[in-house]
Amino acid sequence: MELYELYIDENLNDKSGVDDISTVDSPAIGDGYFAFNSQKNLKRLKLTFGNQKGDFQPVEGDKQILMGALMIPNLEIYRVNEEGKEYNVSFPPSEIAKIQRKFKMLGYNTNINEMHDPNNRIDNSVMFQDYIVDRAMGLMPPKGKEYLPDGTWIGFVYIGDKDVWQNFIKTGIYRGFSIGGRFYDRKVRGLSDEDVTSLVKILKD
DSSP, X not given: OOEEEEEOOOOTTSOOEEXXXXXXXXXXXXXXXXXXXXXXXXXXXXXXXXXXXXXXXXXXXXXXXXXXXXXXXXXXXXXXXXXXXXXXXEOOHHHHHHHHHHHHHTTGGGOEEETTOTTSBOTTOEEEEEEEOBGGGTBOOOTTOTTOOTTOEEEEEEOOOHHHIIIIITTTSOOEEEXXXXXXXXXXXXXXXXXHHHHHHHXXX
């Protein structure tokens, strides 16, 4: 299957990058994308890096704090585009570090919403702490998530809306983080349908 590596432009005036963090009910990998019209090479993506068991967990007690992996490097994420074409995407560690920096420089820490709905922001909520796993620097994965590789972006999110906390998170309806953003892509593996067609034509000729 084709693999596309996703990347951003670090220029703060460029529209690429992560701009929101969502709590979602089904953090299974794979969600459709749509083109971002004002810059034709950018694609708007909603991506989850967890699994059906969820990719965040409440911090001990009832502190209304969630902790989990926001992005995992080199993890191949299954996608299907508007034409039904299947492919995978991934982020190298260097791009996740750039994405984290740009997210914070643009002050998006309070862009926390439900189900990727920008009109359904979670009031009084913020990602107040985050880091990139780097064992050589002593930045270890959280307890219970030792399997996460170096380059993983870990976030701690305070959920200030008690109704969301009580009715959606503590009940297990929302089970994971998902990030939303705009990205460029470059193919790093596989042949597209157009490539196959061209190759077949060349062989026939």
